[in-house]
Amino acid sequence: MLQAERVATAAPSGVTGAWIGRDEFIAETAVQLDRMTKIVARLQHDMDRSNRTVAAMADEATRTQRLQSFEDTLKNSRDYKIGDLQRACRELKSRVDVMEGDKGTFSKLTYRSFAAVDRRFAELGTLECRLAELEASTRHNRSLFYATLVLAAAALASHLIF
Secondary structure (H helix, E strand, O other): OOOOOOOOOOOOOOOOOHHHHHHHHHHHHHHHHHHHHHHHHHHHHHHHHHHHHHHHHHHHHHHHHHHHHHHHHHHHHHHHHHHHHHHHHHHHHHHHHHHHOOHHHHHHOOOOOHHHHHHHHHHHHHHHHHHHHHHHHHHHHHHHHHHHHHHHHHHHHHHHHO
C-alpha cells in the first residue's frame, strides 16, 4: 500500500474503539488485495503477450534456420555443379590437347583449318579413284601385252617348225 493512499471510512454509529481500527485495516487490506489482483492480472496478460511474442520469435527463428539451411543446400549444389562443369572442361581440354598434339608444330602446318584439310581429303579421294582406274587399265594393257607375246611366240614357233 502506498502511504498517500489511505482509505477513509466512516465508523458506524455506536461502534467505538478497537473495531474502528480493525474495519479500517480490513478496508485497506481489501483495497490492496484488489490492486494486487489487478497488478497480477496485468502481469499475467503481459506474460501471455510475452509468451506469444517469444513463440512468434521462435517460429521466425525456425523459419530463418530452415531458409538458411535451404540456401546452404542450394549453394552446395551450385558449387558441386560448377566443380563438375570445371572438371568436365578440364577433361575436354586435355582430350583436345591430345588430339592436337604439340602446339609448337602448328606454325609449320600446311593446312591450318578443317576446311583446308577437307578439301585436301577430297582431292586425295579423286586421286585415289583415278589411281584405281589406272590400275585397272594397266591390268587390261598387261593382259593384252601378254596375249600379244603369246601370239608372237606362237607365230615364231609355227614359222620355225613348218
